[in-house]
Amino acid sequence: MKSQTMVVVGAQWGDEGKGKITDVLASSVDYVVRFHGGNNAGHTVQVGERTYKLHLLPSGIVSRHVTSIIGNGVVIDPRVLLEELEHFIEENWTPKLLISERAHVIMPYHIAMDEALSGHQGNLAAGSTKRGIAPVYADKMYRHGIRMGDLLDADMFREKLEKAYHFNVSMLKEQFHHSFDMSLEKILDVYLEYGKRLETYIYDTEHELSLAHRYGQRILFEGAQGMSLDTDHGMYPYTTSSNNLAGYAEVGSGLGINATKRIVGVVKAYVSRVGESPFLSELLDSTGDFIREKGREYGTTTGRPRRIGWLDLVQVRQAVRTSGLTEIAMTKLDILAGLDEVKICVAYKLDGKFVTEMPANLHVIRKLEPVYTVLTGWNELTEEDKKQIVLNGYEAFPTEMKSFITFVESQVQCPVSIVSFGPERTETFIRER
Numbered sequence: 001m002k003s004q005t006m007v008v009v010g011a012q013w014g015d016e017g018k019g020k021i022t023d024v025l026a027s028s029v030d031y032v033v034r035f036h037g038g039n040n041a042g043h044t045v046q047v048g049e050r051t052y053k054l055h056l057l058p059s060g061i062v063s064r065h066v067t068s069i070i071g072n073g074v075v076i077d078p079r080v081l082l083e084e085l086e087h088f089i090e091e092n093w094t095p096k097l098l099i100s101e102r103a104h105v106i107m108p109y110h111i112a113m114d115e116a117l118s119g120h121q122g123n124l125a126a127g128s129t130k131r132g133i134a135p136v137y138a139d140k141m142y143r144h145g146i147r148m149g150d151l152l153d154a155d156m157f158r159e160k161l162e163k164a165y166h167f168n169v170s171m172l173k174e175q176f177h178h179s180f181d182m183s184l185e186k187i188l189d190v191y192l193e194y195g196k197r198l199e200t201y202i203y204d205t206e207h208e209l210s211l212a213h214r215y216g217q218r219i220l221f222e223g224a225q226g227m228s229l230d231t232d233h234g235m236y237p238y239t240t241s242s243n244n245l246a247g248y249a250e251v252g253s254g255l256g257i258n259a260t261k262r263i264v265g266v267v268k269a270y271v272s273r274v275g276e277s278p279f280l281s282e283l284l285d286s287t288g289d290f291i292r293e294k295g296r297e298y299g300t301t302t303g304r305p306r307r308i309g310w311l312d313l314v315q316v317r318q319a320v321r322t323s324g325l326t327e328i329a330m331t332k333l334d335i336l337a338g339l340d341e342v343k344i345c346v347a348y349k350l351d352g353k354f355v356t357e358m359p360a361n362l363h364v365i366r367k368l369e370p371v372y373t374v375l376t377g378w379n380e381l382t383e384e385d386k387k388q389i390v391l392n393g394y395e396a397f398p399t400e401m402k403s404f405i406t407f408v409e410s411q412v413q414c415p416v417s418i419v420s421f422g423p424e425r426t427e428t429f430i431r432e433r
Contacts, residue, residue, distance in 0.1 A: 016226060129302055
């Protein structure tokens with residue numbers, strides 16, 4: 001499917017391999033746009049022997065011809081962003097990056113508030129990365145947030161900071177009895193300095209994208225996290241604090257084109273999860289340990305070991321529907337190689353009845369049991385196998401692997417157009433549909 005605009009989103013709990021898929025697709029686009037979330041998300045991109053671990057920078061940053069944009073829907077910790085940029089600058093690489101002046105800024109009191117909230121929420125806590133994400137989005141809705149453009153205007157920044165600082169610090173100390181010692185003046189000085197260092201990147205990205213689209217430039221929107229973490233349609237309250245479905249790409253970038261797009265949902269051949277929530281297909285045995293170690297399933301941002309489960313098609317079915325997926329990119333099929341059998345969760349069971357769509361009621365979700373279909377596993381792909389796939393295409397995949405892909409397609413009514421069978425760019429097969 002050819003389209004001037006593409007959206008890549010996660011169809012599970014995040015960590016599906018969106019960074020790699022974005023990197024592969026970036027070869028044919030002019031812009032890559034991150035449109036939501038903050039440095040609570042991480043994308044890993046492997047190019048040759050070099051591995052890039054990105055948290056705020058779009059994955060398109062590793063493709064030198066691409067202009068990368070951090071959109072207005074993203075929340076930014078300037079310190080983290082500068083550290084990421086420094087890795088590229090040290091390689092004598094000037095990133096082609098633009099940052100929306102409307103993107104909101106994570107402040108030190110947001111990080112302190114995140115820590116306080118995590119303790120307050122108890123068993124309903126989502127397992128926050130404590131990067132300040134929920135509090136900065138809350139401030140955005142309270143309408144006393146700080147935006148990147150404010151860091152370039154000392155008077156405007158002070159006026160806004162005085163309101164936001166006293167609101168947050170008072171709540172921290174009086175409601176949560178949480179200490180916070182950084183003064184308003186110190187924050188003012190530090191963040192104005194961040195503004196000076198980032199000034200060349202801060203821009204009216206909404207207008208930039210509008211012009212790019214008008215003149216036929218190709219644009220790829222890169223999502224973070226996954227559908228089940230969406231604050232509206234995910235497993236609330238065990239979610240992130242932003243909307244990460246494909247429909248938010250236009251809101252979080254300011255490009256209101258309302259046009260047909262290529263929407264790619266990234267689906268890992270199994271499921272992983274960092275954080276708390278019911279996890280219906282979770283593996284708490286040696287098979288889960290095998291997949292975790294072989295797949296290096298540790299959080300890019302936190303380093304925490306990820307919870308592992310069999311592929312859940314109720315979850316994927318919801319992603320197809322809520323994001324309007326036109327296709328699926330399936331990743332990490334190589335990790336399941338070597339297992340005698342693989343399971344796929346096709347439905348849930350409650351009181352003897354089958355459930356094929358994700359309920360909204362958390363009390364109901366806690367009672368569900370997974371229903372599995374068992375498929376035959378496949379052998380490890382040799383280097384010769386990989387060469388044959390590159391030469392001869394989809395038919396060179398093992399029969400059992402093709403059966404796995406075909407079964408998923410039939411169950412969720414969405415074609416698998418991209419198959420990833422290793423971390424390298426070359427270990428990716430794009431099916432002609």
